[in-house]
Amino acid sequence: MxxxxxxxxxxxxxxxxxxxxxxxxxxxxxxxxxxxxxxxxxxxxxxxxxxxxxxxxxxxxxxxxxxxxxxxxxxxxxxxxxxxxxxxxxxxxxxxxxxxxxxxxxxxxxxxxxxxxxxxxxxxxxxxxxxxxxxxxxxxxxxxxxxxxxxxxxxxxxxxxxxxxxxxxxxxxxxxxxxxxxxxxxxxxxxxxxxxxxxxxxxxxxxxxxPAGTADTVTEQLATFRAADALGCADRLLGLAVDYAGQRTQFDRPIGTFQAVKHHLANMALAVEASRSTLWAAALALDDDALDDGALDDDALDTDRTARALAVSSAVAFACRSAGEVAQLALQVHGGIGFTWEHDVHLLLRRIKVDELLDGSVSDHHRRITDLRAGSTGTS
The missing domain is CATH 2.40.110.10 (Butyryl-CoA Dehydrogenase, subunit A, domain 2)
Incomplete structure (x- = not known):
């Protein structure tokens, strides 16, 4: 809504x-x-x-x-x-x-x-x-x-x-x-x-x-959903880190009561929620019917396509980078157990790393944002 x-x-x-x-x-x-x-x-x-x-x-x-x-x-x-x-x-x-x-x-x-x-x-x-x-x-x-x-x-x-x-x-x-x-x-x-x-x-x-623009639309969809996958992994890692911080004790206290761990968990939660918001915005841009129903003239169509591309690349770059940061923090919170083969942390971290690279890396999307903004300024 x-x-x-x-x-x-x-x-x-x-x-x-x-x-x-x-x-x-x-x-x-x-x-x-x-x-x-x-x-x-x-x-x-x-x-x-x-x-x-x-x-x-x-x-x-x-x-x-x-x-x-x-x-x-x-x-x-x-x-x-x-x-x-x-x-x-x-x-x-x-x-x-x-x-x-x-x-x-x-x-x-x-x-x-x-x-x-x-x-x-x-x-x-x-x-x-x-x-x-x-x-x-x-x-x-x-x-x-x-x-x-x-x-x-x-x-x-x-x-x-x-x-x-x-x-x-x-x-x-x-x-x-x-x-x-x-x-x-x-x-x-x-x-x-x-x-x-x-x-x-x-x-x-x-x-x-x-129709013209179909290939670009599919490319943007795949990139958005790749980032959404990384977001899901990050959300799972956040939950695992919170649970572990509440169970693991040092000095007779759960490690989740230590200020440094609290900061890690808070930063993870912020990254997950902010990424979710940006990806919702990207998905809403992809759902813009005006791009497909022929209601816009050529200039307005180009403007809307640029806005959609900016929404997608901004969201993907932010969400994938944030997911990588969440994965690293989750690994720190888990300590040595996070490195073990038996724990799921490394499987989700690996998946995020691949999501960061395919369908446009974070650097690719940053470059695309720069190019789109430069092109928009040049035509205004």
């Missing part, structure tokens, strides 16, 4: 949104993904469990962003934060974005993805020049390597979203068996990460031209 007062926007979750977030956390507590992952952590990349896949299908989360369901990026943000908090391997944001892209393309089987019956993962070029995409007489010719994405080891299809050689945005649906998936080793032991090598021509019915 949003209201405007004196030019400022106030935002609060609706009752339904709060219930959604609470219910998802309760389900994740009951089906602890980290506990389920522990026995196979040395055996290979994390995969989506049968329990999690069933949950995805029954809850209908894969279709959240489709027009047919009509949920918002804010709704999805709440769920992604919950899955980050739990250390889940489910690429919830990716499957929701993938389904929405298939619907926008008019792909005949998009409802299979929206129902969770197929896992479709969106992928992007590793760099602006990372993929060669050209329209030929036979279809859309694609050659190159994508940026790292999570969930590809479980995917049935990928949906590539990119800018073609002529400058237009295109999307292509490709069965996973038609491309090469290279699993990458990362610090993150709770999710799988891989890149896709593509060298093929996609025929009619498997690709579509997309």
């Amino acid at each position: 949003t209201t405007e007062t004196g030019g400022l926007m106030d935002f609060a979750l609706s009752t339904d949104q709060q219930d959604l977030a609470d219910a998802e956390r309760a389900w994740l507590q009951k089906h602890d993904p980290i506990l389920e992952r522990r026995p196979s952590i040395d055996d290979g990349p994390a995969t989506i469990s049968a329990t999690m896949r069933k949950h995805l299908t029954e809850a209908g989360y894969a279709g959240l962003l489709t027009d047919e369901v009509g949920a918002t990026n804010v709704d999805l943000l709440l769920l992604v934060e919950a899955h980050g908090w739990a250390g889940s391997a489910l690429p919830l944001a990716e499957v929701a974005i993938g389904s929405a892209l298939l619907e926008a393309m008019g792909f005949p089987r998009w409802r299979d993805a929206a129902a969770g019956e197929e896992i479709v993962i969106p992928v992007r070029p590793s760099t602006p020049a990372g993929l060669d995409i050209e329209l030929t007489d036979d279809g859309l010719r694609i050659h190159g390597t994508t940026a790292p994405a999570t969930g590809l080891v479980d995917a049935d299809r990928i949906v590539l979203i990119a800018r073609a050689a002529d400058g237009g945005d295109v999307a292509a649906v490709i069965p996973i068996d038609d491309v090469g998936v290279r699993v990458r080793e990362t610090l993150d032991l709770l999710r799988s990460w891989a890149v896709v090598d593509i060298d093929l021509t996609v025929g009619a019915g498997q690709w579509a031209s997309m």
Whole structure:
């Protein structure tokens, strides 16, 4: 729910949104993904469990962003934060974005993805020049390597979203068996990460031209939800640190009564709450219908897109940096036990470190903010 007062926007979750977030956390507590992952952590990349896949299908989360369901990026943000908090391997944001892209393309089987019956993962070029995409007489010719994405080891299809050689945005649906998936080793032991090598021509019915700005929107969504995952991990680490500080004693007193530890916990709590607020603002910017309904002229559209990009990059840079700081403080509060393999602290810290680097690092987003502000000043 949003209201405007004196030019400022106030935002609060609706009752339904709060219930959604609470219910998802309760389900994740009951089906602890980290506990389920522990026995196979040395055996290979994390995969989506049968329990999690069933949950995805029954809850209908894969279709959240489709027009047919009509949920918002804010709704999805709440769920992604919950899955980050739990250390889940489910690429919830990716499957929701993938389904929405298939619907926008008019792909005949998009409802299979929206129902969770197929896992479709969106992928992007590793760099602006990372993929060669050209329209030929036979279809859309694609050659190159994508940026790292999570969930590809479980995917049935990928949906590539990119800018073609002529400058237009295109999307292509490709069965996973038609491309090469290279699993990458990362610090993150709770999710799988891989890149896709593509060298093929996609025929009619498997690709579509997309509205201008689609590739940028997907990039901004992925970055926002990556930061929301880091926020969820940071929130979990805050809870673990508070619990430990109340139980661990020194000099016959809980360490949580010492001033230095209190300051650590207070700084962690402040970072988590401030990050949550900035990411809500980013999700609200992504939900701005004016960018998609054709109601704005070109100048106003450019201004709104710049404002959205600034909201996203500002939130992502702040939230990811803050999550890293929370992780380090959590490690300090736990002391020696935080370094042990058996404790969950290092698993969440590792996950945050990967979230900090992928879909735009903190430095990348700081640079983008500078460029956007410079461009805005230059055109004013």
